[in-house]
Amino acid sequence: MDFNITKQEELFLQMIREFTEKEIKPIAAEIDEQERFPIETVEKMGKLGIMGIPVPKEFGGQGGTNQIYSMAVEEISRVCGTTGVVVSAHTSLCIAPILENGTIEQKQKYLPKLSSGEWIGAFGLTEPNAGTDAAMQQTFAEDAGDKWILNGSKIFITNAEYAHVYIVIAMTDKSQGTKGISAFIVEKGTPGFTIGKKEKKLGIRGSATCELIFENCEIPKENLLGRLGKGFSLAMKTLDGGRIGIAAQALGIAQGAMDETVKYTKERKQFGKAIAKFQNTQFQLADMETKVQASRLLVRSAAFKKDKGVPYSVDAAMAKLFAAETAMEVTTKAIQFHGGYGYTREYPVERMFRDAKITEIYEGTSEVQRMVISGNLLK
Amino acid sequence: MNKAEYKNVFVFAEQREGKIQAVAIELLGKARSLADSLEEEVYAILLGGKDIEQNAQTLIAYGADKVILAMDKELENYTTESYAQAITQIVNQYKPSIILLGATTIGRDLGPRLSARLTTGLTADCTKLEISEEKELLMTRPAFGGNLMATIICSEHRPQMSTVRPGVMKAMIKDTSRKGEIISFEIKFNKDKFRVRIKETIKEKSNMIDISDAKVLVSGGRGVGTEKGFNFLKELATELNAEVAASRAMVDAGLVEHKRQVGQTGQTVRPDLYLAFGISGAIQHVAGMEESEFIVAINKDRYAPIMQIADLGIVGDCKKIIPALIDRLKSRTKE
Amino acid sequence: MKIVVCIKQVPDTTEVKLDPVTGTLIRDGVPSIMNPDDKSGLELALELKDKFNAEVTVLTMGPMQAEAILREAFAMGVDRAILLTDRRFAGADTLATSNALAGAIKTLEYDLVIAGRQAIDGDTAQVGPQIAEHLDIPQVSYLQNLEYDGNKTFTIKKQTEDGYQIVEVDSPCLVTVLSTANNPRYMTVKGIMEAYDKEVEIWSADKIDVDEAKLGLKGSPTKVKKAFTKGVKSAGEVYEVDTEEAIGIIISKLTEKFII
16 A cells, blocks of 8 residues: 555645635534535535546546545545535445446436536435344335335435435345345435435534435336345445545544644643643644544545455444544544633534534444454454 | 946836826836936836826926927827837837836836847836946845845846836925926837727726825734624724725635735835734735834734734734724714 | 646745744745636636637646646646746746747747736736737736637726726737636546646757747846845734733824824
């Protein structure tokens, strides 16, 4: 693994930093405060290709790497956790499974519009009784000959309100257990498909997290994604990739909190000197920075392996586990350094702290990541 | 080139609608002192349509010994080519040693075109002009975004050309008793080269504000930050009968119009009082305001560069100080 | 339509600081960027490419590192990029720079030459008009807006101190563009992925037909006699007090100065 970033990556970082600074950072607090989906940002990102980075050019994408995609999520999340997860869920959980499992027709139909940001993607796996134990799917897709009939509901679905394309996991044969689970592509506006209540959340408040409800929802036959009965493994592989995105999001949030803290400790004076001059500050900052950099290397390594086409699920789990816990620790300390101000919305670390928590929960809790890592270790 | 043939200090006396621009008067003041140290004469080049000859006396009163006056309808409104042809012909005949132009939109359009046509050097935006022991023009200007000062010479080519921003040089006190000569000069134009057609000239009132004229400037930078912050700043300016100015960061952020920008890429100002709120004092900003009579800096950072040039420094948060200052001034007014 | 855009790599002078003690320049860590006015010039060219299918060539003179801004230009959408680099170009003042650039442009086909109004490291605003003179084409500086009739005429809004002028000019001509004229587009991801697959043409002085005596240090009428920093002015009074007391100090100073 080459630890130097490539010239393309360098150019990309220049672009994405300029973009996030000018277009995302100024509205981050507002998006959070108003719990508003940043639709205008999605349009802008679509035009620049940020909504379809790892999609090959033949399908209307940018021909980018997973490494560049993870850098995008990191840099975006550095200023706005909400926008970071919008891109991550769209790319990792909707585009990636179509790209990796779709038929040529499905790719041609969905990928160009998803890559341009004209369509937003979402992914439905979690149900009220199927969280970490994802095999407990209640949503059922019945084979009605020329179509599938879908019944059930999904919860906590990122991008739900604004998406056009949903990857929905459902039971097709209850007798087969996880081998009776399949994946489907459901389009917005399909009769019988409605969006349920919107969650009020602690953090990433602009990401439009809702319930998906299917009542005798008829899906065309050709919308089965991947092979029948392979939906559970498709979902798990999708989450492996998604974890790189969430790890990058957590890393970005931690980096954003570091940026703010370094700046603040240099400015803030107590007892006649900048608080950065106190050794307690210096040592804590050193530890925080080291963990952020370690997270970054884990994310880079997982993305590198995905790009190389070698197994990366343990790497992704480690990256997500460590980056998420680092984000929580760094944002907590960031508030502490900001003192009373840090607890208010006058400074962005308060929002970063709230945004960080979810990274330990979604797309597999930290406990799930530990199961993946230890399972591989002890097999 | 025989340098000895080139003598005298020329000033391009920029006029617009028959009105001599202040910068030309300022340049005459500098040209006077340069010519005196060279023991040479000051010439003003006055180009225009008709009815500009009365300006010639004014130029003499401000330091010109001779005024070369060219009147032609092709010179009524500035165009690069007509003016470049006119000055080239004058230069070829009179062989000046030095030509000074105002660093206005006209001077900065004309100067480089002329320097290329005359194959000589041009030094832009000089802040200091003096004559060396070798009788050469020493042209000092900020470089590298104002971080460095560079003294430039043009030893092997003549004329030595430089532009100077408005407000940088000091005009002489007008002396109507001064005597001088007015020389009429006829230009032979090559009109085939007139290829830019002026369709409309529009004046915008909002563009008329000239912060370089203000006695008191209330200037804001990053520390004032938001639109709300700038509204407070405007209110404070009203209370103090001052104009609002800003650092480049604020102009780039779209909070303030460019014509209110102080510094290297904005205006050079020297008000009686310059109040710098939340301006760190990047060198390119300082370059545009350090000549102010009295500088007050309000900044969170005790060690900000602005504190090094301020006559009075207040360490504090502009967001709190500005509203409090407005309140205090208002309550005073009531008393 | 064929457009040549002259761009320059400059240090981001807003990032430059002076050592508060010695007054010397701290150059370390100052990033290099595409000059802002030039970037707006490039955007203008790319807008003409979008509307009129213009072919856009970017041209720069500088050391090999200047290649970075040409890659950036590729990622923004230009068709061709040329880097003039040669020891014989080194030490050039504006006139010698304009000789080299004009020499390169003469070997190209062009209907419009675009330059930024001025570069932030020198602020001279000279190279554009000087190139126009060497090419013997008209110039319009301080461009705020440009409209093209699709045939040969440009209608240009040009900024002045107290308003603006509308002028018309036919191709070929040169314009110098203000950074306020537009908002330059971002690079696209696809553009970035492809930027390094394209060829940056490296031209030496041999490639252009200009007398060597007109290039580089030799061809520069102006020389830097000395460069110095302004040093540090001694600080006046500085107060670190609460808001209330600060107001008092400011008010008393305003009174003393007869401002209020």
